[in-house]
Amino acid sequence: MHHAEITPLMKDALVILGAAGIVIPLFARFRVTPIIGFILVGLLVGPFGLGKLVSDFDFLRHITISEPEALDPFAEFGIILLLFTIGLELSFNRLWQLRKLVFGLGALEILVIGALLAVALSLTGLDWYGSLALGLALAFSSTALVLPISGTNTPVGRASLSMLLFEDIMIVPIIFLLGALAPNATGDGWSGLLDTLWKGGLVVAVMMIAGRFLLPHLFAQAARTKSPELFLAASMLVVIGASLATALVGLSPIVGALIAGLLIAETEYHTEVEGIMEPFKGLALGVFLITVGMGIDIMVIWDQLWQIAFAVIGVLTLKAIVTGVLLRLMGARKATATETGILMASPSETTLIVMAAASSALLISRETAQFWQIVTAIGLTVTPLLAMLGKRLARQVEPAPTLDELDEEGRDAPRVVIVGLGRVGRLVAQMLKRHDVAYVAIDSDPDLIESARHDGYYAVYGNALREDALDKLNIDKAPAVILTMDEHILAQRMVRKLRTAFPELPIIARARDSFHAAELYRSGASTAVPETLESSLQLSEAALVDIGVPMGPVIASIHEKRDEFRERIQEDGALEHKPKLRTSTSEN
Template sequence: MHHAEISPLMKDALVILGAAGIVIPLFARFRVTPIIGFILVGLLVGPYGLGRAVEAQPWLGAITISDPDSLAPFAEFGIILLLFAIGLELSFNRLWQLRKLVFGLGALELLVIGSLLAAALSMMGQYWTGAIALGLALAFSSTALVLPISGTTSPVGRAALSMLLFEDIMIVPIIFLLGALAPFAQADGLTGLIDTLWQGALLIVVMMVAGRFLLPRLFAQAARTKSPELFLAASLLVVIGASLATAFVGLSPIVGALLAGLLIAETEYHSEVEGIMEPFKGLALGIFLITVGMSINLQVVWDHLGMILAATVGVLVLKAIVTGVLLRLMGARRSTATETGILMASPAETSLIVLAAATSAMLVQPGTAQFWQIVTAIGLMITPLLALLGRFIARRVEPAPSLDEIEGDNNTPRTIVIGFGRVGKLVAQMLEKHDKPYVAIDFDSDIIENARREGYYAVFGNAMREDVLAQLGIDRAPAVILTMDEHIFAQRMVRKLRAKHPDMPIIARARDSFHAAELYRAGASTAVPETLESSLQLSEAALVDIGVPMGPVIASIHEKRDEFREHIREEGALETKPKLRTSTAES
């Protein structure tokens, strides 16, 4: 029986899709970015991994990439979609809110690190144009890895976001410069370079003007059809068209992709475009990262292991020190500067893009680019470890205060927040907003360490101990707020507090109306059932959306809340515990 032969390209596509199907859920299970997984997969299935053994074991050919060069167009498309996605994520409002950090800290971080790396590489024999390209490439940090680790609300997250935003912005002039140099990197004259620059600048101006008028109309027409396929086609048309236009005048197609993203980001359709392009961007970026992994020659790594490790450590240490020092000079705390510097130390996936552009521009030799690709890949893979190292060292350079350290500060009346999870943090934010001093306490050391890094006034301790409460200044506290979710512990805590402090306001979080009634019986001044509040907020949103004026809605919500609280207080005043009902709905 005759069997049709599977084409190599089809087989490679199956390998890539199979890798994506394994890597993404596996790494998501352990909360690790799939970027690392794709690089490892490329290393495993590439010509320097299992591909070496295909001649001896032919069956390995079914699970390895037979022709890595055939993936190059897909990898380039992945880079284009990545830059397009970066453009979609940028907005002028977001930049304006962080303008001082973005254009102050971010500019200093990229320029100082890039200059120092370029100077070091130049002294090591690299030609100055290539040294600049390599210095700028290695100065980038990973947006895809850093922000999921740091978040965007903590001091570390805000500092990282500002620097990463500036790096994203600087991709435009950096890629523009490399793209303009590409055809003339070895030419002595400047005529061709000048022609490319003015033609590229003119094209960008035309695209910006035309895009503001044409793109809203194009996507409005696609939206009217209510066809996701047409919306996707319009998005791809804009991305590919802009990339081809910039490539036509001698610039990198990446410039056109990022500019297209920036223009669409200013339209009301950017969220829909971002959502519909996300799966394609992720898969295309995965192909790019697989090609990076396939380019890592393990034999080269072994032969030059000392140089590679030295280069990796050198880049990491330089970036960590410079970033940390800059943050300290701009007023950041020692712990924030330390953790942010170490987290931002490794190169980025964007470094690989700039390296590829520098190689195509003949500014960097392929062998040199491969060396720094290996360094970048190693840096990407150890970024989660750098995050852990940064947190560990940050705790040592500026440990969270203990109860003994705040004992002398209990002359200031502070509201005491017991339990500092999601609800406790929100309570602390509202107290800060209204300039009300507070101190939070929790028995989970990890929670307290994270809270201190995020700028909250929180301490580790057991709130059930009287001496601990005394150190917190319980006798002068305006109120105690219990935010923990432990049913029994909350009742015991309320009962203990009420026995020692009969006149103190005690506000407690409750799971439902039955738990609230128990807390009232234990002595709580106010018990707030979560199910009640969610029901009231749902009702408020529904009434406003169907046209009821906001004023009467708010008045009725307050009236209903008071009615429920009075009812729960009456239940709590009963000596016998109310029977549990089978329904979880509020009465």
């Protein structure tokens, strides 16, 4: 009987999938980003790791990558999917709001860092053309690693996004510039650049106009079939088609992917598309990181250990300082400038692309390119460590506002206290502000506090379970305390502590379900609001109104049903010992 042979590509796919199955849960268990794990796997199974020993130990060929170059298309596709999903999280309105940062801060960042690196490299004996090429290449930062770490909704995320967007725009002009500077470049280098720019601009304009009309109809048809497979196929068609369109006119395919994501973000189907694409993006990004790890040669690092260490430290330090200073000049807070500068310090996957273009144009030698490729790979590897270092230094440079920094009015005036400033806490704060009810929010996550204060919320950093925190918040004068945290046990502890210290204080607590609500009532909550109950009541209200039932009777029945459920939950909580407390304003 004939047995089909396993092809090298199938075997490599098995190695990668096996690595993903081990790396992701293992690193997640220790709360470490899998980015480092994927790079280390690439180093281990690549040609400079166990691959070197295949000739001596034949069994190793089954757990190593046979054809590293065959993985390059998959790595590139991972970056395309990443930029597509980033586009889904944005919108054209938001990009328009960031225009000053993108073309101001972004332009300054890459031009200033590129020029300074070029000067530094020229002092090492490298000619000006090669220095300029390497300086611009190393000025890029990693979109694939920075944005998943920083997000796009925090001050650090917004600053990083603006710089990374400009870098993505500058990829093509820089690569064409390198071609024009090549020793054997012809006089049509600049004309080729202009040709690509006008063609690219035309394609982008057509995509934006056509996409606004065609995409809603395309995804509406896919949604009507109720077929996840068809929805996935439509999503893949859009992202691949947009990437090919920009690539055919000389632009980077990631430009097309980003625009496709932005267009879909304007439709009502963006959440579904984002959910479908997420697993593919994560796996493809893992393949890219594995290819980065496969490019690291331990022996070369050992032979040039001090030179590589000096180069890595020098590049990271220069980029961190320049980026931080530029952010401060643009008005960013010290903490934001410090954290963003350090996070953006490492080189990028785009650095490898620009280096390859510079090497092909004979602006740098093969040995020089290999040296800086290793520096770039190490920089990518330490990016998660830079993120942790940036957070720590940012808190030391400018600690989050604490309870000691409550203004005098905040110390004396009665304020509703909101514990927890996530999604629910923010919404509660918005409603209190709309009705002119004074409040102060407290959270133990400094990043949440920084982001909330940037968005205009009155928030302080602190642990609400501490006795001194309760004293500084003047809980005894507060009209009410609203607990919005999602931690089951922490909420109960907080309710019990507050009820013991302040018997008459109204305590309104968020509950996961009716069972959790009953436990909160037993602990002493005045009102416990189960998320499942409220979502069911809101759904019922919307349905009744939409089918024509008058609003007044609907609202009355909803309140009646809410009171009925609340009484039942209180009975389940065995609250005979609980004193009669004032009804919260949310019930009125």
